[in-house]
Structures are given as structure tokens and as C-alpha cells.
Amino acid sequence: MTTVDWTARGAAATAREIAQQPRLWREVAQDAERDRARTDAFLQPLLAQPDLRIVLTGAGTSAFAGGLIAPALARTLRRRVEAVPTTDVVSNPAEVFAEDVPTLLVSFARSGDSPESVAATALAEQCLSSVHHLVVTCNPEGRLAKEMAGAERSLVLQMPEAAHDEGFAMTSSFTCMVLATWLRLAGGDPGVGSAAAAAERLLAEHEDDLAALAARGYTRVVYLGSGPLTALAQESALKMLELTAGSVVAWFDSALGFRHGPKSVLDDETLTVVLVSTDAYTRQYDEDIAAELLRALDPKDVLVISAGSPSRLQAPQTWELPELAGASDVVAGLAYVVVAQLLALHTSLALGLTPDNPFPSGEVNRVVQGVTVHPLGGAGA
Structure with a gap:
């Protein structure tokens, strides 16, 4: 794992809160059963x-x-x-x-x-x-x-x-x-332990890789996912925007939707991350867009995160998480989002920012301020 003085870099809380997730997921599962x-x-x-x-x-x-x-x-x-x-x-x-x-x-x-x-x-x-x-x-x-x-x-x-x-x-x-x-x-899910194990492996084996990606100086990052993972792509993009204080433009879309105009965001300073669904049918569309990106872009600028059986993609950066075979996209997404969190953390550090508080002058607040809630005149108003 990357050696960083998290406290000195203003990242102690964020780094700790990313790393503690596998342990907390097991605790959440135990609490749910009790x-x-x-x-x-x-x-x-x-x-x-x-x-x-x-x-x-x-x-x-x-x-x-x-x-x-x-x-x-x-x-x-x-x-x-x-x-x-x-x-x-x-x-x-x-x-x-x-x-x-x-x-x-x-x-x-x-x-x-x-x-x-x-x-x-x-x-x-x-x-x-x-x-x-x-x-x-x-x-x-x-x-x-x-x-x-x-x-x-x-x-x-x-x-x-x-x-x-x-x-x-x-x-x-x-x-x-x-x-x-x-x-x-959903009535319980047997995949919680697998998600925790997958996330632990990502933290142990790929944090250095993500720090290296962050050091390349991408000015744009795109996250793509289908079905439930479209929302996870949106959350992943938000993490990059938040922790880099908007210095890195982050975009999200579905695998199929990306071709309909948003694909124009791509340039030679863009990293694209494809989150592959665990559903066998949906997975085909995710792998199709990944293959298209690998043909159109430098393969080093495409990262594919996948669960279950080996991907048909011949990509230099395809991270397989076999622990998640058979898991729902929701549970697989718990591990997938750790990649986005770590990438955002290390990109923030590479930019010389303080991830625990990327907006020290208060332009954006941890708890939203400035909202006036107006009274509703009636249920049909």
C-alpha cells in the first residue's frame, strides 16, 4: 500500500474511512441479522x-x-x-x-x-x-x-x-x-463477505496502481456503468469532483447512453473507468463499450473493473474480482466504489489539496447550507 503521511497531507479521516469499509460491512450485516x-x-x-x-x-x-x-x-x-x-x-x-x-x-x-x-x-x-x-x-x-x-x-x-x-x-x-x-x-444477501474480501484485495493490491494513475495528471475522468451501476458511476464522478475541488472534470453515463453525445467529452487527457455489471446480459453492453474505448483510446487510459468470470476484453488494465461471482450489482458496487474513492483521494493529493477539507475557504460545505424551505400551500399546490 502507498506510504503517505495522511495526517500531514490533510487526508487522515478520508483515508481511514475508505480503508475501514470492509470491516464495517461485516458489522452492518451482523446488525441487520440481529x-x-x-x-x-x-x-x-x-x-x-x-x-x-x-x-x-x-x-x-x-x-x-x-x-x-x-x-x-x-x-x-x-x-x-x-x-x-x-x-x-x-x-x-x-x-x-x-x-x-x-x-x-x-x-x-x-x-x-x-x-x-x-x-x-x-x-x-x-x-x-x-x-x-x-x-x-x-x-x-x-x-x-x-x-x-x-x-x-x-x-x-x-x-x-x-x-x-x-x-x-x-x-x-x-x-x-x-x-x-x-x-x-431485499431479504439478505450472502455476498457481503465476498464484497468485503474483494475490497480488502483492492486496498492491498491496487492502491499503488491508483496512486500511479492519479499521478498521470488526467484533467477528465469518466465513469460508465449500466442499470444500478449508472448511479454508482454518478457517485464515483462526484467523489472526483469533491475531493479535487472541481479541478478534475468528472462525467458519468450508462454504457449505451455514452455514445449518444456525451462521448465527445473524451480527449487525450481523459481516464475512462468502466464498471462491469454482474448480470450476464447487461455485462455484454459494458464490455462492448469498453472494447470500443480500447480501440479508440490509448489502452492505458481505460480501466475496467469486473466481477466473476474472466472478461473477454484484452485490456492491460482489467481488474477482475472473482470473489464477486454471483453477487448482485448492489453488493459488487460496494467494492467497485472503493476504486473511485481511492482514485479521487490520490488525485486530490497529487494536486496538492487536502482531501479531508478540499474547500478550506468554505465555498462548499460538508452539510449543505443556504437552503430556504418554502411552505407548501396544500397537497395539490
Whole structure:
């Protein structure tokens, strides 16, 4: 592993919070099993309703947690599951809640103190006749956790204390909230140990490789993924933007969508990272775009992250994670995102920034400020 004086470089919290994730995932899985009776008592009557709508919400990284889970959960539960950011809920509640059906609102929040977090739950109550709340948070002292802990028709899932990231960017908070929610709503997943093992190997074997990539001085980084992994690509791009204070332009798209215009972002200073789906059908499209990029670009500027059986790609930078064979894209994504987190961390360091606080003058804040939540005149307003 790269030897860095994390404290001197202003990166101690971020580096620690990336490295601790495999341990925390195992802890989250144990907590989910111990808490099974309580969560089942809350969730099973709701999931028994055929017209239940599940809405996964949060802002920024917390919104992408919902985006990663929603399509995979819809496939698993064979029901309607949607990811809608709190920023959309708060600004357009009449559209988001236009259909008054029984709803489970799953709210993701690292701190629970962002203005939109509590406002989204209140607007759901105002607009809907029947709404239940599952709050997934890392901060028991946050406003959202405190207000919803004793509320009727609500359940709060508290992440391990160490998941309440101190660094600017969400890392372990993101993956722990994703995993905790997936385990409760999808009915468990045997792949948690495999994801932890894959991430541990990435940390041990590829951190130096990622530091070397960061040192090349890319000015643009593109992340591509399909299905649930499109949201993971979006989160990966955000990590690069956040930890480099916007100095590196980061883009995301789906494997198929990238060809429809966004491909024009590519130049000779771009690194492209393809996140390959674990689904055999979807995987073909991810490998197709990777093969196309390998033909069009210098192969050293393309990184492919893949699970399961060996890729058909002849790429110099294809990192196979056989531990993840048979895992869902959600669980595989836990390991995949560690690559993006480490790349962003080392790119920030290469630029001479302080990853724990890449905005020392306060242009962007760890907990969003400056939002005015305006009253809604009525459910149909």
C-alpha cells in the first residue's frame, strides 16, 4: 500500500474511512441479522400491500445510494421502486407525490441535518394519505433521526458509529447505508463477505496502481456503468469532483447512453473507468463499450473493473474480482466504489489539496447550507 503521511497531507479521516469499509460491512450485516425481527415487523406488512410505492430519497451521495438500490430492488421485489432525490421532493412535491398511493419513503442521510432531509418527510406527510418512513442515517443526534425516532409509522436504522464520516466526502457512510437498506429490503444477501474480501484485495493490491494513475495528471475522468451501476458511476464522478475541488472534470453515463453525445467529452487527457455489471446480459453492453474505448483510446487510459468470470476484453488494465461471482450489482458496487474513492483521494493529493477539507475557504460545505424551505400551500399546490 502507498506510504503517505495522511495526517500531514490533510487526508487522515478520508483515508481511514475508505480503508475501514470492509470491516464495517461485516458489522452492518451482523446488525441487520440481529435486528431482523424489528425490521420485519415494520416492513413485512407494508411489502404485503400490492400497490405499495417505495421511494428512495436523499441528496447528493445519499441520492445516489437510492439510485444504486432502486432498479435492483425493483427486480428483486417485482414491484414499483423509485429513486427520487430530496432536492426534487422539496422543490416539486406535487409532481413527486402526484399519485396518492401507499408509500414507503426511505430517507438516506449521513448527518440528517441537511435542510431537505426533514422537509422531504414533512412534504410526504402533507401530500400523501398513507406514508411510512424508513430513515437510514449515520448520526443519532441529527435532526432527522431525532424527529423520526418517536414518530408514528417510522423506523430508524442507525449505522455503526464509525460510518459517520468526519471527512468532507461521504465514503463509508455511503456504502454502509446502501448495504443496510439492501439487506433489510431485499431479504439478505450472502455476498457481503465476498464484497468485503474483494475490497480488502483492492486496498492491498491496487492502491499503488491508483496512486500511479492519479499521478498521470488526467484533467477528465469518466465513469460508465449500466442499470444500478449508472448511479454508482454518478457517485464515483462526484467523489472526483469533491475531493479535487472541481479541478478534475468528472462525467458519468450508462454504457449505451455514452455514445449518444456525451462521448465527445473524451480527449487525450481523459481516464475512462468502466464498471462491469454482474448480470450476464447487461455485462455484454459494458464490455462492448469498453472494447470500443480500447480501440479508440490509448489502452492505458481505460480501466475496467469486473466481477466473476474472466472478461473477454484484452485490456492491460482489467481488474477482475472473482470473489464477486454471483453477487448482485448492489453488493459488487460496494467494492467497485472503493476504486473511485481511492482514485479521487490520490488525485486530490497529487494536486496538492487536502482531501479531508478540499474547500478550506468554505465555498462548499460538508452539510449543505443556504437552503430556504418554502411552505407548501396544500397537497395539490
